Amino acid sequence: MPSTTPKKRTRAGAFWKGAADGAPFLLVVAPFAMLFGVLATEAGLDVLETLMFSAVVFAGAAQFTALQLMQENAPTAIVLASALAVNLRVAMYSASLTPWIGAAPLWQRAIAAYFTVDQSYACSVVQFEKEPQMTVPQRMAYFSGVLSPIVPTWYISTLFGALVGTQVPDTWALDFALPITFLALVAPMLRTPAHVIAAVVAIITSLLTAWVPYSLGLIIAGTLGMMAGAQTELVLERRKANA
Template identity: 55%
Template sequence: MAEATQKSYYWTGFRAGVPFVLVVVPFGLLFGVVATEAGFTSLQTMAFSSVVFAGAAQFAALQLMVDNAPMAIVIATALAVNLRMAMYSASLSLWLGDAPLWKRALIAYVNVDQSYAVSINKYEDEPQMVLSDRTAFFFGAVTPVCPLWIVATGLGIWLGDGIPDWMALDFAVPICFLAIIAPMMRTMAHMVAAVTSIVVALLLAGLPFNLGLLVAAVLAMVVGAQVELWTVRRAKA
């Protein structure tokens, strides 16, 4: 009975992850094309997507490398862009922290924006789910997403300039994040942090090496955390 329930949750997660294929594939194709045009070999590009496994951070790092930015800036920017993963992990640990070490390691590797978004929403909507059902749902959600990221990168390398302009692959990036972020804007802290990051990033867009993005990310997290603390204190008062 328990195994049947896990299978059910796996396929529920799978269905929740399928819509993201529409943005993950163009996203991966675009990275394959851009990295190749930037001078990366096919092996380097595939390794980038397979090891780093973080689309937004990969694009940010790639652009800085093309601009010959200092390696310290490249690393700091990639870490800043991916700092949200640390917050994702802290959030997921409340629901998946008791899983075996090998499962947690695998979850950490394949945890991406899409898997986190659908999983955390599911866990909060159905807190009665047991650990095995939660992990089954999570792995179901990443199944249609993560392998296709690698495959799409390879296709981007192979197709290169053969991809027609009308496909407008560059639209995949903002569409992907809008689809992820919109359902997660549930509290005042979330909305204030999002608005802060947008405003500060726009104001500091002229800084070299995308340093404005670093400042915006840090400031948004600080402001969001302060709003969250203020909300909790007000609720207790």
């Protein structure tokens, strides 16, 4: 009878497992970053400013949101508020990761906070739940491994997009990368009724509020989606307790 004992990993093994899990995301990270580089230069940023934008923010969705609003000449307060709202999910990612890597040294947690993105979070949570016996150093190694192919690809592709600029033809359709990335990340995470209801409410609300200026409908949709999901969780918990 085969053993059901979880496989023990070294830190190096955890790192390379993370690298293998993060590698498939290059198919969307590269065109996504390249598209940002192209759009940033089209919006008037030079190559250095575009790279600094990516280096300082390092949050694709927030970068695109801010860039779009800047092109629409939105007030600075709206640009900042919208970018922060889009990135609120990262705060939830951090809270979810804390039980797993919260015991790591402060400098490691600081670096992890900067590099907590959709891909590193999604892969890490799935892996940590699958192998809860992993030590904190092994978890940090896995987290770093996921990022090892993604981070340099993001910067290099951003640079390439900024250098190429308007020479990229529309037929390349690089804008497919953003929705595909989020679909690939979100779909496997819809594991409970609360997740599904939150997603459905957010989708419907975003469609109904598409007319709201400065893309603020997305903030409204996200807020209502989270509220609906949280309320569903409470209802289900009450039913479970009564049962």
